[in-house]
Amino acid sequence: xxxxxxxxVTYYQHNLKVHAVKEISFVLEPGQTLGxxxxxxxxxxxxxxxxxxxxxxxxKVNGKISYNGVNLRELSSKQLNKYRWKHIAMVFQNxxxxxxxxxxxxxxxxxxxxxxxxxxxxxxxxxxxHLLEQVGLEPFVxxxxxxxxSGGMRQKVLIAMALACEPKILIVDEPTSSLDxxxxxxxxxxxxxxxxxxxxSMIVISHDFSVISSLTSKMCVMYRGSILEEGLTRDILxxxxxxxxxxxxxxxxxxxxxxxxxxxxxxxxxxxxGCPFYPRCSQRLDVCKDKKPKLEYVSLERRVACNQGxxxxxxxxxxxxxxxxFKGRSIVACNNCHITVRAGEIVALIGQxxxxxxxxxxxxxxxxxxxxxxxxxxGQKVSSHELTCRPKGLQMIxxxxxxxxxxxxxxxxxxxxxxxxxKLYSPQERKEKAKKALFAVELPVxxxxxxxxxxxxxxxxxxxxxxxxxxxxxxxxxxxxxxSSMLDPSTQANILRLLKGLQNSFGFAMIYITHDLNLARKIxxxxxxxxxxxxxxxxxxxEVFKNPSSEYAKQLINSADLL
Amino acid sequence: xxxxxxxxxxxxMTFFVIITLNFCLPRLxxxxxxxxxxSEQGEITIxxxxxxxxxxxxxxxxxxxxMVQYGGYLKSMAKGDLGYSIxxxxxxxxxxxxxxxxxxxxxxxxxxxxxxxxxILGCLSAWxxxxxxxxxxxxxxxFVSEIPPFLIGxxxxxxxxxxxxxxxxxxxxxxxxxxxxxxxxxxxxxYHGILPVITLGVVQMGDFFLISRSSMIAVMNKDxxxxxxxxxxxxxxxxxxxxxxxxxxxxxxxxxxGLGQAVGGTVLVENVFNxxxxxxxMRQAVLVRDYPxxxxxxxxxxxxxxxxxxxxxxxxxxxxxxIV
Numbered sequence: 001x002x003x004x005x006x007x008x009v010t011y012y013q014h015n016l017k018v019h020a021v022k023e024i025s026f027v028l029e030p031g032q033t034l035g036x037x038x039x040x041x042x043x044x045x046x047x048x049x050x051x052x053x054x055x056x057x058x059x060k061v062n063g064k065i066s067y068n069g070v071n072l073r074e075l076s077s078k079q080l081n082k083y084r085w086k087h088i089a090m091v092f093q094n095x096x097x098x099x100x101x102x103x104x105x106x107x108x109x110x111x112x113x114x115x116x117x118x119x120x121x122x123x124x125x126x127x128x129x130h131l132l133e134q135v136g137l138e139p140f141v142x143x144x145x146x147x148x149x150s151g152g153m154r155q156k157v158l159i160a161m162a163l164a165c166e167p168k169i170l171i172v173d174e175p176t177s178s179l180d181x182x183x184x185x186x187x188x189x190x191x192x193x194x195x196x197x198x199x200x201s202m203i204v205i206s207h208d209f210s211v212i213s214s215l216t217s218k219m220c221v222m223y224r225g226s227i228l229e230e231g232l233t234r235d236i237l238x239x240x241x242x243x244x245x246x247x248x249x250x251x252x253x254x255x256x257x258x259x260x261x262x263x264x265x266x267x268x269x270x271x272x273x274g275c276p277f278y279p280r281c282s283q284r285l286d287v288c289k290d291k292k293p294k295l296e297y298v299s300l301e302r303r304v305a306c307n308q309g310x311x312x313x314x315x316x317x318x319x320x321x322x323x324x325x326f327k328g329r330s331i332v333a334c335n336n337c338h339i340t341v342r343a344g345e346i347v348a349l350i351g352q353x354x355x356x357x358x359x360x361x362x363x364x365x366x367x368x369x370x371x372x373x374x375x376x377x378x379g380q381k382v383s384s385h386e387l388t389c390r391p392k393g394l395q396m397i398x399x400x401x402x403x404x405x406x407x408x409x410x411x412x413x414x415x416x417x418x419x420x421x422x423k424l425y426s427p428q429e430r431k432e433k434a435k436k437a438l439f440a441v442e443l444p445v446x447x448x449x450x451x452x453x454x455x456x457x458x459x460x461x462x463x464x465x466x467x468x469x470x471x472x473x474x475x476x477x478x479x480x481x482x483x484s485s486m487l488d489p490s491t492q493a494n495i496l497r498l499l500k501g502l503q504n505s506f507g508f509a510m511i512y513i514t515h516d517l518n519l520a521r522k523i524x525x526x527x528x529x530x531x532x533x534x535x536x537x538x539x540x541x542x543e544v545f546k547n548p549s550s551e552y553a554k555q556l557i558n559s560a561d562l563l
Numbered sequence: 564x565x566x567x568x569x570x571x572x573x574x575x576m577t578f579f580v581i582i583t584l585n586f587c588l589p590r591l592x593x594x595x596x597x598x599x600x601x602s603e604q605g606e607i608t609i610x611x612x613x614x615x616x617x618x619x620x621x622x623x624x625x626x627x628x629x630m631v632q633y634g635g636y637l638k639s640m641a642k643g644d645l646g647y648s649i650x651x652x653x654x655x656x657x658x659x660x661x662x663x664x665x666x667x668x669x670x671x672x673x674x675x676x677x678x679x680x681x682x683i684l685g686c687l688s689a690w691x692x693x694x695x696x697x698x699x700x701x702x703x704x705x706f707v708s709e710i711p712p713f714l715i716g717x718x719x720x721x722x723x724x725x726x727x728x729x730x731x732x733x734x735x736x737x738x739x740x741x742x743x744x745x746x747x748x749x750x751x752x753x754y755h756g757i758l759p760v761i762t763l764g765v766v767q768m769g770d771f772f773l774i775s776r777s778s779m780i781a782v783m784n785k786d787x788x789x790x791x792x793x794x795x796x797x798x799x800x801x802x803x804x805x806x807x808x809x810x811x812x813x814x815x816x817x818x819x820x821g822l823g824q825a826v827g828g829t830v831l832v833e834n835v836f837n838x839x840x841x842x843x844x845m846r847q848a849v850l851v852r853d854y855p856x857x858x859x860x861x862x863x864x865x866x867x868x869x870x871x872x873x874x875x876x877x878x879x880x881x882x883x884x885x886i887v
Contacts, residue, residue, distance in 0.1 A: 054792045077798075084795030092790055100787040101885060102808050111804075112794045145884040 001201055002028040002051070002088075002169055007063035009046050009055065009225075020046040022225040022276075023063070025295075028169065033195060033202045035216035035233055037209065037248065043225040044205040045093065048171045051203075052090055053080050067169075086116040089167035093174040094155045099146040105132075105157050106142035112164040131160040135190060152183035156190070163194060170195070172215075173205045188214050210254035213237055221245045224276040227295055229310075231302035238540055241298060241310035243344060243507075244277050250525070256542065258521045260497075262504045275307060282344040282507020283312055312378065314477050314509050315341040315364065315394070320373035322359055322533075333359035334370065335533040341477060341509050346500075348524035348541065349513045350556070356533040357513045361479050364511070365396045377477075387477075389422060395470035399482040401462035405469075407455040411438070414454055415468045437468040440502060460491035467499065471506075478503075479511045484519070496523065517560040521545055529553050570876065574869055581865045586636050588861070589854045590629070645862065646855030650848070655859035659841065663863070666829055666840035669756065673763035674821050681771025682814060686807070688772070689779030701776070708769025716762040716835035723758065730758050733837035759836045763829065767821065774817050778810040785809070812883055819875030823868040 009021040020043040028034055036044050049055050051065055053072060065072045067087060072080060092098045099108055106128055113124045129139045135156040141149070149157060155175060162170055175191060176184040192215055195202050204215045212219055213233055221229040221236070221244060229242040237255065240246040247264035249255055267279035275281070275288040288307050295305040304310040322334040333356040341347050351357045362368040364375060366385035375382055377394070387394040398404040405414050415434040419425055425433065435445040441464040443449065454462060463483060470478060480499065484492040500523055503510055514520055520527065520541070527544040529537040529552070537544060537553040548554045620626045624635060639646065645655040684704075688697040724730045734755055742748040782788065783806065791805045833842035841860060848856040880886050 049789070052793050054789055081795035081797075084793055086795065090793050092786065092793070095786050097786045098790055100791070100805055100809070102883060103804070111796050111800065115794070115796050147885045 001030045001068060003064070003066045004028075004051070005064040005066075007047070007050060007065060008061070009043070009050050010060045010062075011056075012058050012060065019225050020059070021050065024222075024225070024227055026220060026227070026230065028201050028203065030168070030201055031199045032218060033204065033216040035204045035206065035212035035219035036222055037206060037212050037219060038222035039207060039248070041224075042222040044207075044222055045173055046225075047222075048090060048173050048203065048205055051171060052084060052088060053077075054084075085112050085162075085167065086165045087167055088169045088171065089162040089165065090171040091155075091158050091162045091173060091175060094151060094158060094178060096147075098158065099154065101146055103145075104142065105144050105146070105149075109142070109157075109161045109164055112161060116165040127164070131164055132157075134163065134194070135160045136186075151179055152186065155179065155183070155187050159187075159190065159194070163198070166198065167200060169201045169203070171203045171205070174208075175204070175206070176208060176211050177206075184211075191215055208254070209237065209249065209252040213255075221248065226276050226305060227303075228277060228305045229303070230295065235302065238543070241302060241304045242277075242306055243281050243283055243311055246311065246344070246525075247280075258545070259524075259541070260500060260522055262500065265505050275305075283308065311345075312343040313340060314343050314378060315339070316376040316379075317364055318374055320360065320363055320375075321371045322356075322363060322368065323371055332356075332533045334363065334373075337373070337530075337533075337535050339364070339511075339528060339535070341511060343476065343509055344503075344507045345525045346503065346510045346512055346523055347526045347528060348520040349511055349528045349530060350515065350517065350520055351530035352515060355530040357530050358481060359533075360530070361396070361481050361511065361513055365394055365479055367396075391424070391473045392476050393473065394477045394479065395473060395475040396479045396481065397463075397466055397470050397483050400486060401459055401466050401483075402486075404466055405454050405462055407453070409454050410451050411443075411454060411457070411465055412450040414465055415472060417469060418473050433472055434468070437471045438465075440471060441465075441468045441498060443468065459487055460495065463487060463491075463495055464498070467495075467502075471502070474506075475508055477509045477511070479513070481513045482515070485514070485516075517557065529556065570873065574873055578866070578869060581869075582637075582640060582862065583633075585858050585861050585865070586633055589852070589857050645859040648848075648853055648856040648859075650851045650853040650856065655855050658844065658856065659859055659863055662839060662841045662844050665838065666833070666842060669759055669763060669829055669833075669838065669840060670822065670824075672756070672760045673767050674818065676760065676764040677767025677769075678771050678818065681768040682775045684768075685772040685775030686779050686802075686810070688776045689783060689810075690802075692780060692783075700772070704769045704772040707765060708773060711831070712762060712766045713831040713835045715765055716759070716832050719758050719762055720835060731755050734839065755838075759829075759832055759838050762832050762835075770821075771814070771817065775810060775814050778813045779806065782806050782809045808882070812879065815878055815882060816875055819871045819878070823871030823875075 004027075005025050007021055007024045008019070011018040011020055022043075024047065026034070036047065038044050046055070046059075050059075050061055051072075053065075053075075055061060061073065063073070067083065070083075072083060075083070099105075109128045109131060110124055113119060113127050114121075117124070117127070119127060128142055132139060132141055137153065137156050137160065141153065141157070146154060146157075159175075162172075172191060175187050179187060188211055191202075191204075195215070202215070204212060206212050216233050219231070219233045219236055220227045221242065223244050229236060229240070229245045231241075236245060237249065240249055244264065250259070251261055251263045253261060264280050270279065272278070272289050273292060274290045275284075275293050278284050278288045281288065285307065291307055293305045293307045295303045296309075298304050298310055317337065317339045320334045320337040320339075322332075324331045324333055335356075337356075337360055339347070339349075339360070349357050349360065359368065363370045363373075366382070366388055369384070377387055388396065409417070412431065412434055413420075415437055416430045419430045419433065424430075431450075434450070438445050438449075443461065443464050454465065457465065467483075483499075484495055487495060496519070499510070502508075512520070512523060524541040527537070527539060527541045528535050529544070529550075531552045536550045537548060544553065545557060548557050617626070624632060627635075643656075645659070647653070648655050648658055651658055684700055688700045691697045719730075720732065724732050731754065742751065787809075788801070788805060791801045829838075829840055830842035830845060832838070833840045834846055837843065841863065845857070845860050847853075848860060
């Protein structure tokens with residue numbers, strides 16, 4: 001019905017070129033609902049205005065926009081006026097001056113009706129009243145001027161106006177921005193209702209996931225004028241494939257009511273000709289700087305624009321078995337365990353003590369040999385500790401900072417130890433790296449501190465030293481085994497925030513092992529629950545907490561009083 | 564409705580403050596009316612003795628204490644009596660009344676001409692913004708509106724009146740003329756009025772152009788213009804109903820401001836053309852320190868400005884529903 005092909009929009013202002021939309025293509029079927037999400041300035045609204053053909057003259061448009069086979073871009077303004085509002089209408093972003101302040105509501109709706117529909121004055125009057133009633137407004141509102149309306153009423157008038165000529169496509173731009181929670185819910189319900197009744201196609205432009213998820217079945221994620229991900233709304237929300245999409249989801253309070261909110265770090269370098277998200281991506285490679293990724297299918301209904309095909313799967317362990325023989329009794333610690341960790345995500349591994357969490361972690365990090373099972377890191381099969389003894393591999397932080405660090409070492413020795421063992425870099429460089437790592441974990445970096453013996457440090461400081469030690473090899477995956485359980489609550493909060501902050505800026509992935517469900521809910525993206533050596537529940541953290549499937553998980557979550 | 568009453572009350576209070584100022588101002592000025600009464604413009608030939616001046620002062624009440632003078636002033640003001648001109652030897656109101664039509668018709672006509680061309684060209688310029696037409700019009704109009712009106716007047720006077728003799732040099736009508744019919748009379752008045760009207764008109768046009776261009780440009784960038792274009796309604800309706808009604812608001816203010824200045828704003832032009840309006844009268848009155856006349860003129864000007872502002876408020880309210 002509506003096909004957009006290679007659409008580009010460039011604004012020219014004072015010799016400044018701004019590419020607001022870059023070679024975007026998508027198809028909208030009759031009756032389909034499509035969401036477009038992105039941060040402000042990503043070109044969403046420009047896209048909407050381009051489809052309507054009402055961009056400013058200083059915007060240069062390229063590409064094709066066809067509606068029922070007619071290329072709208074080839075039509076004259078006069079011909080286009082026949083399509084505007086009658087076939088494609090728009091609910092503009094609610095602003096004080098979106099409606100003409102000097103004309104009554106009635107006149108502003110009426111002028112669309114009389115222009116496009118062949119109605120008598122009387123019928124047109126009736127239609128205006130009918131439209132107002134349809135969006136839940138009293139007929140007398142028609143005599144109001146825009147400044148006499150509340151924000152919610154104004155939004156309804158905008159919707160009524162857009163529906164005036166029964167359009168086949170409705171573009172809705174930020175329908176709930178600046179509305180309170182109740183009006184917001186009301187507007188979303190209203191839009192869903194009219195769409196269901198009239199069966200028009202709808203494009204919903206918003207930066208709010210809750211709006212997109214309740215109004216659309218398909219969605220595109222836009223960044224700096226490009227579509228980075230496209231697919232079914234529900235799928236994308238449950239399993240984002242692009243780091244940007246995941247970042248957006250992680251910063252949405254409506255999707256993560258319990259998790260700490262972490263925005264995507266701002267860019268510290270400029271995007272070149274390559275991937276537009278390169279400067280902010282947590283799994284960027286050098287290729288991404290110059291190679292612009294194409295939007296390509298990664299599964300049946302999902303397209304992602306990423307040189308690495310979306311978020312990389314870092315670690316994939318499958319069919320892990322481990323049995324201990326203890327005084328002739330065999331204890332199954334791991335029974336057919338599967339675990340998958342994608343780049344940049346936090347996976348919480350939950351279970352009671354003795355459920356086999358630590359055994360699984362030890363197997364993953366290569367300290368323990370499994371009886372059976374395969375571990376793959378970035379698609380490569382690995383065995384024993386080859387991952388932990390290389391940079392950009394896997395590191396572990398242990399529960400007890402007092403025994404995991406040699407007390408007699410100086411701080412410097414403790415932190416540089418991995419480099420010393422692996423004989424990487426010169427001593428001077430090692431020291432620089434140690435300082436950097438200590439700085440990152442917010443410890444002092446002066447000579448005095450570097451030469452202190454570890455036994456003089458407090459528990460919190462020691463845990464920071466051990467985090468610094470694991471960061472020095474720039475791991476892509478960090479396994480943190482109950483790292484905060486021996487710390488007091490305040491130190492625990494500091495360490496966790498620190499770790500999450502580091503994770504957000506460096507972009508490593510983390511397996512966080514804990515028995516503390518409250519903590520897990522605060523930080524985890526994905527959840528694995530272990531019980532008697534088996535993984536009995538897994539999924540996106542929000543889903544699992546809201547709706548646990550196994551009996552044990554229900555019990556666990558109930559006992560923690562989280563439901 | 565109570566808003567209107569409150570506005571009228573405010574108006575009256577303003578008026579009171581102004582008549583008080585009007586009373587004080589001439590008395591604070593240096594000079595003395597009788598000094599000038601006894602001299603022929605500039606050339607000082609004293610023909611009054613000190614004794615006579617004292618007598619005149621007593622006659623006009625200028626020797627009484629200032630508060631007594633003020634009381635008397637307010638009393639006669641209440642009666643509608645503006646006093647008696649010392650210099651012209653006539654009732655002040657009668658003098659002013661004869662001059663008002665000249666000034667008003669001058670301003671009115673020039674505003675119609677200047678406003679008409681100014682607004683149309685301004686809208687055209689805004690519509691074709693940054694185009695060639697806009698660039699030419701804009702720079703011309705800025706230039707025109709920056710020239711002081713009397714300079715334009717003198718230019719016209721030099722070339723059109725003096726050099727080519729197309730128009731009369733001065734005055735509002737031919738002195739001592741005997742008109743065969745009333746059409747001749749009107750023709751004569753119009754003939755004398757053309758240059759002053761055009762001079763003022765050019766100035767007004769520059770003003771109106773700049774105001775309507777800028778408010779039109781501001782309106783073009785408003786969100787509701789995008790909304791209007793998206794609706795697919797005709798360009799005519801977009802321009803007239805959506806753009807112009809909004810752009811008209813500042814223009815209306817300008818019109819009433821201009822009308823308010825009808826009496827006072829023409830001083831320079833009237834003096835250049837020696838046109839018998841209030842502006843010319845004012846200069847004469849100031850030169851000879853004719854207190855009652857000066858006060859009378861100032862009061863007329865003030866009243867005019869106040870009334871026009873009041874009317875501007877009322878008309879504005881009709882146009883803009885947001886104003887309560």
